[in-house]
Amino acid sequence: xxxxxxxxxxxxxxxxxxxxxxxxxxxxxxxxxxxxxxxxxxxxxxxxxxxxxxxxxxxxxxxxxxxxxxxxxxxxxxxxxxxxxxxxxxxxxxxxxxxxxxxxxxxxxxxxxxxxxxxxxxxxxxxxxxxxxxxxxxxxxxxxxxxxxxxxxxxxxxxxxxxxxxxxxxxxxxxxxxxxxxxxxxxxxxxxxxxxxxxxxxxxxxxxxxxxxxxxxxxxxxxxxxxxxxxxxxxxxxxxxxxxxxxxxxxxxxxxxxxxxxxxxxxxxxxxxxxxxxxxxxxxxxxxxxxxxxxxxxxxxxxxxxxxxxxxxxxxxxxxxxxxxxxxxxxxxxxxxxxxxxxxxxxxxxxxxxxxxxxxxxxxxxxxxxxxxxxxxxxxxxxxxxxxxxxxxxxxxxxxxxxxxxxxxxxxxxxxxxxxxxxxxxxxxxxxxxxxxxxxxxxxxxxxxxxxxx
Amino acid sequence: xxxxxxxxxxxxxxxxxxxxxxxxxxxxxxxxxxxxxxxxxxxxxxxxxxxxxxxxxxxxxxxxxxxxxxxxxxxxxxxxxxxxxxxxxxxxxxxxxxxxxxxxxxxxxxxxxxxxxxxxxxxxxxxxxxxxxxxxxxxxxxxxxxxxxxxxxxxxxxxxxxxxxxxxxxxxxxxxxxxxxxxxxxxxxxxxxxxxxxxxxxxxxxxxxxxxxxxxxxxxxxxxxxxxxxxxxxxxxxxxxxxxxxxxxxxxxxxxxxxxxxxxxxxxxxxxxxxxxxxxxxxxxxxxxxxxxxxxxxxxxxxxxxxxxxxxxxxxxxxxxxxxxxxxxxxxxxxxxxxxxxxxxxxxxxxxxxxxxxxxxxxxxxxxxxxxxxxxxxxxxxxxxxxxxxxxxxxxxxxxxxxxxxxxxxxxxxxxxxxxxxxxxxxxxxxxxxxxxxxxxxxxxxxxxxxxxx
Numbered sequence: 001x002x003x004x005x006x007x008x009x010x011x012x013x014x015x016x017x018x019x020x021x022x023x024x025x026x027x028x029x030x031x032x033x034x035x036x037x038x039x040x041x042x043x044x045x046x047x048x049x050x051x052x053x054x055x056x057x058x059x060x061x062x063x064x065x066x067x068x069x070x071x072x073x074x075x076x077x078x079x080x081x082x083x084x085x086x087x088x089x090x091x092x093x094x095x096x097x098x099x100x101x102x103x104x105x106x107x108x109x110x111x112x113x114x115x116x117x118x119x120x121x122x123x124x125x126x127x128x129x130x131x132x133x134x135x136x137x138x139x140x141x142x143x144x145x146x147x148x149x150x151x152x153x154x155x156x157x158x159x160x161x162x163x164x165x166x167x168x169x170x171x172x173x174x175x176x177x178x179x180x181x182x183x184x185x186x187x188x189x190x191x192x193x194x195x196x197x198x199x200x201x202x203x204x205x206x207x208x209x210x211x212x213x214x215x216x217x218x219x220x221x222x223x224x225x226x227x228x229x230x231x232x233x234x235x236x237x238x239x240x241x242x243x244x245x246x247x248x249x250x251x252x253x254x255x256x257x258x259x260x261x262x263x264x265x266x267x268x269x270x271x272x273x274x275x276x277x278x279x280x281x282x283x284x285x286x287x288x289x290x291x292x293x294x295x296x297x298x299x300x301x302x303x304x305x306x307x308x309x310x311x312x313x314x315x316x317x318x319x320x321x322x323x324x325x326x327x328x329x330x331x332x333x334x335x336x337x338x339x340x341x342x343x344x345x346x347x348x349x350x351x352x353x354x355x356x357x358x359x360x361x362x363x364x365x366x367x368x369x370x371x372x373x374x375x376x377x378x379x380x381x382x383x384x385x386x387x388x389x390x391x392x393x394x395x396x397x398x399x400x401x402x403x404x405x406x407x408x409x410x411x412x413x414x415x416x417x418x419x420x421x422x423x424x425x426x427x428x429x430x431x432x433x434x435x436x437x438x439x440x441x442x443x444x445x446x447x448x449x450x451x452x453x454x
Numbered sequence: 455x456x457x458x459x460x461x462x463x464x465x466x467x468x469x470x471x472x473x474x475x476x477x478x479x480x481x482x483x484x485x486x487x488x489x490x491x492x493x494x495x496x497x498x499x500x501x502x503x504x505x506x507x508x509x510x511x512x513x514x515x516x517x518x519x520x521x522x523x524x525x526x527x528x529x530x531x532x533x534x535x536x537x538x539x540x541x542x543x544x545x546x547x548x549x550x551x552x553x554x555x556x557x558x559x560x561x562x563x564x565x566x567x568x569x570x571x572x573x574x575x576x577x578x579x580x581x582x583x584x585x586x587x588x589x590x591x592x593x594x595x596x597x598x599x600x601x602x603x604x605x606x607x608x609x610x611x612x613x614x615x616x617x618x619x620x621x622x623x624x625x626x627x628x629x630x631x632x633x634x635x636x637x638x639x640x641x642x643x644x645x646x647x648x649x650x651x652x653x654x655x656x657x658x659x660x661x662x663x664x665x666x667x668x669x670x671x672x673x674x675x676x677x678x679x680x681x682x683x684x685x686x687x688x689x690x691x692x693x694x695x696x697x698x699x700x701x702x703x704x705x706x707x708x709x710x711x712x713x714x715x716x717x718x719x720x721x722x723x724x725x726x727x728x729x730x731x732x733x734x735x736x737x738x739x740x741x742x743x744x745x746x747x748x749x750x751x752x753x754x755x756x757x758x759x760x761x762x763x764x765x766x767x768x769x770x771x772x773x774x775x776x777x778x779x780x781x782x783x784x785x786x787x788x789x790x791x792x793x794x795x796x797x798x799x800x801x802x803x804x805x806x807x808x809x810x811x812x813x814x815x816x817x818x819x820x821x822x823x824x825x826x827x828x829x830x831x832x833x834x835x836x837x838x839x840x841x842x843x844x845x846x847x848x849x850x851x852x853x854x855x856x857x858x859x860x861x862x863x864x865x866x867x868x869x870x871x872x873x874x875x876x877x878x879x880x881x882x883x884x885x886x887x888x889x890x891x892x893x894x895x896x897x898x899x900x901x902x903x904x905x906x907x908x
Contacts, residue, residue, distance in 0.1 A: 251860055258853045258873075265849055267877040272870045273727075279865035280734075284754040287863075300738040300754070395719055399712045406705055409741075411733035416726045417871065419712075423721040427898060444881060 004028055004156050008061035008085075010054055010077050011099065012039045015128070016067035018136030019098075019161055021046050026138070026160045033057040033077075053083035063157050064095050067128075071101030079112065086116060094122040094154045098142070100249065102256050103177045103352070106146070110173055122150040125173050126158065127180040129366065130165070138163050141366060143176035145169040167362055170355055179359055181253050182349040185271050186368030188250035189341040190224035191291050192274045193414050197225065197334050198232050199298035200401075202305040203410040204326045206319075209233045209310040211327055213317045220334030222370035231292035233310035243294065244287040247278045257348065266351055267442070270341050273417045298411060329404055332397040333415040338372035339394065339435055340418045345373075346380060347442035350449065356381055376436045383451040387434040394435045395422045458482055458610050462515035462539075464508055464531050465522035465553065466493045469582070472590030473521060473552075473615055475500050480592070480614045487511040487531075507537035517611050518549050521582075525555030533566065540570060548576040548608045552596070554703065556710050557628045557635060557806070560600070564627055576604040579627050580612065581634040583820065584619070592617050595820060597630035599623040621816055624809055633813055635707050636803040639725050640822030642704035643795040644678035645745050646728045647868050651679065651788050652686050653752035654855075656759040657864040658780040660773075663687045663764040665781055667771045674788030676824035685746035687764035697748065698741040701732045711802065720805055721896070724795050727871045752865060783858055786851040787869040792826035793848065793889055794872045800831060801896035804903065810835055830890045837905040841888040848889045849876045 009020040012034040023030045024047045031049040033056075034040055040050040051057035054077040058064050064085065066074045074097060078085050097106050106125035113121050123146060130140040142162040144151050151158070151168060158166050169175040197220070201211040212229040215221065231240060254275050257266045281287070281297045289296075296303040319327060345368070349359045360377050363369055379385050398419050405412045422438055430437040434453055442448060463474040466488040477484045478501045485503040487510075488494055494504040505511035508531040512518050518539065520528050528551060532539050551560050560579035567575050577600060584594040596616040598605050605612070605622060612620050623629040651674070655665040666683040669675065685694060708729050711720045735741070735751045743750075750757040773781060799822070803813045814831050817823055833839050852873050859866045876892055884891040888907055896902060 247863070255857065255860070257877075258857070265846075265853070265873075265877040265880055267874040267881060269723075269871070269874045272874050273867075275860070276865040276867050276870050279860065279863045280751075280754070282863040283752070283865060297734075298737070300734070399719070403709065403712070406709070406729070406733065409701070409733050409736040411730040411737060413727075413730050416730050417723070419719075420721040420723045420726050423711075423719040424895070426719055427721060427896065429898070441878070442881065444883075 004063060006031060006061040007157060008033070008058040008064040010057060010064065010066050011068035011073070012043055013067070013069065014132050015135045017043065018132050019065070019067060019140070020048060022136055022138045023157070023160055024048055028157075028160065031057050031061065054078070054080075054085040055083050055088050058085040058090070058093070059088045060090055062090055062093055063154060064089070064093055065098060065157070066095065067098045070099060071105040074099055074101070074105070074109065075112075078109070086118065089118065089121055092120050092122070094124060094150060096124050096126050096154060096157065098126050098128045100127050100180065100252065101177065102252055103174045103181060106173045106177065122147065122153070123173060124151055124154055125176045127177050128161070129180065129183070139165055141165045141167070143167050143169050143179045143362070145171060145176035146173045167358070169358070171353055175354065178349075178352045178354055179362060181256060182345050182354065182359060183363050183366060183368040184249050184253050185268065185345040185348060186341055186363060186370070186373065187224060188246055188253070189270050189274045189337065189414065190222040190368065190370060191228060191246055192277050192294060193334060193337050194222065194225040194228045195232070195292070195294035195298055196412060196414055197330050198229065198306050199295045200333065200405060200410055200412065201327070201330045202295070202299065202309050203405070203408050204329065205309070206323055206326055207309055207311050208306050209312070209314070210317045210319060211330065214319070214327060215331060215334065218331055219371045220331035220338070222334070222338055223367050225334070227367070228292040231290055232295060232306050235307060239288065239290045241291050242288055243278065243281050243291045246291050247282060247287070250275050250278065266348060268344055268348065269417050269421055270337065270344050270414060273413055277413050329401040332401045333412060335372055336394050336398045336422065337414050337418045338370040339376060340421055340438055342370070342373040342377055343380070343436060343439040343442070346377060347439060347448055379434070380436050380439055380449050380451065383449065384454045385434040385436055385451045386454055387436055389435045390432050391422055391425050391435050391437055392431040395419065395426060395431070398422065459516040460485060460514055461611060462487070462512040462518040464511060464518065464520050465527070466497055467521070467523065468586050469589045470521035471497065472586050473519070473594070474502060476590055476592045477611070477614055478502055482611075482614065485511050485515065508532070508534070508539040509537050509542050512539040512544070512547070513542045514544060516544055516547055517608060518543070518547060519552060519611070520549065521552045524553060525559040528553055528555070528559070528563065529566075532563070540572065543572065543575055546574050546576070548578060548604060550578045550580050550608060550611065552580050552582045554581050554634065554706065555631065556706055557631045560627045560631065576601065576607070577627060578605055578608055579630045581631050582615070583634065583637070593619055595619045595621070597621050597623050597633045597816070599625060599630035600627045621812070623812070625807055629808065632803075632806045632808055633816060635710060636799050636806075636808065636813060637817050637820060637822040638703050638707050639722065639799040639802060640795055640817060640824070640827065641678060642700055642707070643724050643728045643791065643868065644676040644822065644824060645682060645700055646731050646748060647788060647791050648676065648679040648682045649686070649746070649748035649752060650866060650868055651784050652683065652760050653749045654787065654859060654864055654866065655781070655784045656749070656753065656763050657859070657862050658783065659763070660777055660780055661763055661765050662760050663766070663768070664771045664773060665784065668773070668781060669785055669788065672785055673825045674785035674792070676788070676792055677821050679788070681821070682746040685744055686749060686760050689761060693742065693744045695745050696742055697732065697735050697745045700745050701736060701741070704729050704732065720802060722798055722802065723871050723875055724791065724798050724868060727867050731867050783855040786855045787866060789826055790848050790852045790876065791868050791872050792824040793830060794875055794892055796824070796827040796831055797834070797890060797893040797896070800834060801893060801902055833888070834890050834893055834903050834905065837903065838908045839888040839890055839905045840908055841890055843889045844886050845876055845879050845889055845891055846885040849873065849880060849885070852876065
């Protein structure tokens with residue numbers, strides 16, 4: 001028997017299987033459950049045990065990791081009258097909820113357990129990110145929140161899954177999911193913006209490979225752009241991350257931002273526009289394609305244009321002066337969208353009560369980052385606005401780009417809404433302030449982030 | 455010789471030909487010019503004279519009507535070094551500029567004439583609307599602005615073209631075009647919203663003919679919906695108004711709203727989102743289709759769904775209770791979008807200095823109207839906000855609709871941005887105010903439209 005005792009692992013999908021086998025590699029004893037029998041057989045072959053129901057799997061397990069697909073599946077795994085784990089949960093067991101759900105999900109699980117007189121059971125909100133490779137080698141980012149003692153008691157398990165990438169998020173149960181949600185705002189916007197930008201470069205007639213090489217090193221860069229760009233410019237049928245996944249993730253964010261009894265409804269202009277572009281992609285039948293294929297939504301009558309215009313000679317990134325000025329148009333849309341996405345996300349983070357310095361550090365090191373996010377957010381948080389570019393400067397450069405795109409009848413869904421938000425900030429009197437004054441759009445009576453030019 | 459003297463008519467397209475022949479029918483003497491010779495021959499056959507250049511056409515004409523396609527063509531007709539009218543313009547001639555251009559166009563013509571020492575020539579800004587039938591029978595809507603004496607001197611010509619539909623717009627040269635521009639905001643948004651709504655009805659599985667019949671009588675109704683709906687639900691290849699036309703018209707609006715030296719840039723969220731949906735339609739190759747075919751943009755993998763679900767039995771509009779509740783979802787998106795489009799348009803109108811009561815009356819009787827516009831705008835203008843529905847009520851019903859659309863992965867481009875604007879108004883503290891308090895989003899320091907609940 002290992003030092004943690006038995007771990008029950010529910011949900012052995014692409015991520016879950018890697019996480020569970022990594023626990024085995026660390027000499028922990030794991031009993032897996034999944035609805036798909038071949039996966040269970042594979043898990044047994046890898047040295048694990050298996051059970052055919054959650055109720056069976058959790059017997060005698062002090063730790064239960066939930067990595068099923070949805071919050072609804074967690075509830076079913078716990079409370080299903082025939083197979084639910086509630087009947088056999090070990091006294092004092094710790095439930096580690098790694099599936100992505102809405103922020104209210106883990107507090108809801110806590111409440112349901114209490115109602116069934118299982119106050120002894122501990123609940124940890126522990127959403128993960130980082131992909132299958134990091135799942136399998138135990139370096140996933142985990143955003144853990146809940147009772148501090150409960151988390152301390154589960155560190156042995158959490159550390160094996162996350163290594164150095166375990167974050168303890170203050171704010172109680174659900175706070176970890178809120179951080180993930182804010183991160184998702186940025187990740188989702190930047191995925192769509194990567195396609196919007198590369199489609200624009202193609203529509204302008206630029207060599208898209210060269211454009212990618214230059215843009216990824218500039219101020220319009222985002223982690224997502226750097227990551228997704230290569231999948232747009234080389235022929236590649238592989239699905240790295242299906243469009244349907246980001247649709248699900250961003251849907252959780254926008255649903256959470258809508259008005260509910262506990263939530264007054266928070267305006268997320270770019271997230272919402274992103275969601276509609278994604279819905280257009282799903283409507284067009286692309287849900288199983290890689291999300292880098294969203295360029296098709298932007299270029300429906302020439303869906304392979306981004307690929308067609310990519311030269312394959314990686315040695316040269318020289319542009320003529322005319323091409324360089326076209327590339328500047330693309331970059332200015334990226335910079336402006338990333339500026340406003342950073343302000344939208346950080347405003348949401350503040351509104352849901354997160355510790356914003358930690359929020360910044362986590363996102364900066366993750367897939368939701370961008371050059372603009374990394375540069376402007378510290379100014380937002382410190383209140384020392386040192387950006388030399390004003391709101392009106394950004395409006396000017398973005399206007400030039402949008403005018404050109406309109407002449408080409410190329411839809412700039414995210415850049416166009418970004419311009420309206422900036423113009424609203426200008427209308428409210430912040431036009432000559434540093435560009436991050438656009439954050440004022442989300443201000444309540446008392447500023448979310450007071451700040452001044454220094 | 456008729457009482458007006460000779461009229462030169464430049465630009466005999468579909469609208470211009472009807473207007474010019476209507477002048478002939480009223481026993482006026484008209485010399486036509488067009489770049490397309492067969493049109494000129496047809497015009498001569500109808501009793502007119504013809505000229506092969508603007509310079510030739512305007513000789514001895516006290517009135518010159520410009521109905522060419524663009525503002526650039528007006529400049530060319532006037533100032534082209536070889537063929538421009540400037541050399542032969544009658545002393546004291548009146549130029550009636552009916553082509554749609556940007557608001558600064560007619561003041562610009564005035565300035566160029568002055569620079570060429572032709573201060574004797576009079577300029578009237580006189581954009582038209584109403585379509586080819588009203589062009590031919592002399593009942594076009596004409597929005598005339600400029601020097602009052604100049605307009606009075608041209609009444610004989612204007613009255614023959616407009617009959618009872620001539621409006622004199624205060625505010626100087628260009629004011630007429632500004633009114634047309636504000637109208638265009640509404641017309642453009644409502645055209646796209648008609649497709650968004652009918653596509654949503656189809657996606658919800660409703661009989662689209664029945665849905666149309668019910669919706670056009672309800673609070674979600676718009677003039678455009680009533681007009682375009684029939685073209686969506688009966689098989690009809692005819693192009694009543696090509697997508698490319700509304701794209702051009704709304705492009706003039708959004709371009710004018712962008713930041714220029716004379717214009718600080720005004721946020722037009724719905725107009726901008728509309729423009730991007732239209733650009734997506736153009737990108738998909740639909741520019742020569744009727745604009746009622748925009749449903750294809752919303753339903754790319756089932757482009758004929760709206761038509762397919764239309765029963766052809768016009769006698770029955772009964773819905774089951776379940777269908778009625780689905781229809782309510784569609785209607786709530788229309789109501790909310792039309793509320794916010796009304797506030798966006800009237801805010802623009804105020805900002806560009808128009809007399810808002812007249813603006814309301816003109817739009818109310820024209821193609822940009824909607825039930826919500828007609829009901830809420832008088833409350834906005836009087837400052838007596840009597841609407842019983844609050845901003846938060848609208849958010850609630852719209853949230854329900856958008857949640858359902860998201861579940862169906864149906865993109866609600868306009869409704870989604872509308873929700874964000876409403877949520878922003880709620881964030882700023884207007885959630886419990888009557889719904890038209892969403893107009894506060896466009897407020898400057900001093901309210902555009904002060905108002906209170908009564």
